[in-house]
Amino acid sequence: MDNILLEESDNSPKVIMDKERAFIEFEGKSYPENTFAFYRPITEWLKRYFKYYADENKATIINFKFLYFNSATTQIIFEILDIFEESGLKNMKIYWFYNKENKNGLEDYEDYSEEFPMLNIEAVVY
Amino acid sequence: MDSGLKLCLNIDGDHIYEFSGKMNEKSMIAGANYIEQLLLEKSVSQNKVQNVFELFIETIQNILNYSSNSVKGDDNKREVNCNCVLSYFTDDNTYILESCNLIHKHQKKIIEEKLNAIRDLDKQALRKLIRKHSRSKEKKHDHGAGLGYILMALKSTLPIEIKFIEFNDKTLKYRQKLVV
Numbered sequence: 172m173d174n175i176l177l178e179e180s181d182n183s184p185k186v187i188m189d190k191e192r193a194f195i196e197f198e199g200k201s202y203p204e205n206t207f208a209f210y211r212p213i214t215e216w217l218k219r220y221f222k223y224y225a226d227e228n229k230a231t232i233i234n235f236k237f238l239y240f241n242s243a244t245t246q247i248i249f250e251i252l253d254i255f256e257e258s259g260l261k262n263m264k265i266y267w268f269y270n271k272e273n274k275n276g277l278e279d280y281e282d283y284s285e286e287f288p289m290l291n292i293e294a295v296v297y
Numbered sequence: 298m299d300s301g302l303k304l305c306l307n308i309d310g311d312h313i314y315e316f317s318g319k320m321n322e323k324s325m326i327a328g329a330n331y332i333e334q335l336l337l338e339k340s341v342s343q344n345k346v347q348n349v350f351e352l353f354i355e356t357i358q359n360i361l362n363y364s365s366n367s368v369k370g371d372d373n374k375r376e377v378n379c380n381c382v383l384s385y386f387t388d389d390n391t392y393i394l395e396s397c398n399l400i401h402k403h404q405k406k407i408i409e410e411k412l413n414a415i416r417d418l419d420k421q422a423l424r425k426l427i428r429k430h431s432r433s434k435e436k437k438h439d440h441g442a443g444l445g446y447i448l449m450a451l452k453s454t455l456p457i458e459i460k461f462i463e464f465n466d467k468t469l470k471y472r473q474k475l476v477v
Contacts, residue, residue: 181326181330202354202358204361238347239350241354241358242444245427245431246430270343272342273344274344275344278424282424282427282428
């Protein structure tokens with residue numbers, strides 16, 4: 172399975188999915204015309220990563236650094252968090268980044284962390 | 298451009314953005330970036346910039362996905378004739394996003410049902426509903442998650458205003474007004 176490295180575009184985030192480093196990151200705006208088609212390879216990669224590559228001896232780091240996103244991305248984030256939860260992996264650190272002046276960022280963090288308490292999502296305020 | 302789509306606005310604030318013509322993904326991105334830049338230059342709060350930006354995107358993506366006159370352009374991307382205006386009112390520091398596009402008549406009932414279901418919900422209830430919908434794997438489709446109106450209601454400061462106007466025997470003009 173190849174790593175996924177996507178450059179940021181005007182309407183899609185920078186995506187890093189690196190199985191050797193156990194590092195996953197989304198950064199930027201997310202409103203692709205067909206959001207589900209854009210994220211399908213990403214969710215498929217994640218399912219394979221947790222099945223074949225994730226290692227309890229090495230923490231998997233996941234950073235969500237979204238700036239703006241559309242409603243379809245909202246559902247994709249839930250789908251991604253579902254995959255994390257269903258993986259059963261314990262050694263995983265998930266960080267949700269948001270601007271301290273942005274109430275929406277805090278509310279998004281609250282919604283995701285309350286919906287997935289087992290994942291212990293941490294907020295990173297900048 | 299179909300002149301029947303022209304919006305008639307009674308505005309006492311500044312027109313920040315006005316679009317009338319063929320909207321596609323490229324013009325949506327250009328519009329969104331322009332609006333973001335302008336609001337940031339005006340030192341608008343990060344929260345408000347995000348709400349205006351995301352409401353604009355949600356509105357235009359709805360127009361591209363659901364308009365009755367949506368066609369595929371040379372690059373196989375959707376194109377739609379529509380109108381969209383973003384205005385700023387200094388008196389109460391509000392932004393108003395108005396749009397107008399054509400929809401099939403059968404969509405009127407669908408839109409009304411969606412809006413009726415959320416009309417009386419407060420922000421907390423809307424957030425809960427988003428979580429409920431997002432965890433339901435049944436409602437997903439190629440255009441989106443079916444969350445569009447819920448998110449629009451969450452990010453608006455007043456209820457979503459809509460109006461349907463007879464256009465021809467199969468089509469309605471759909472006007473929408475969002476306040477941030």
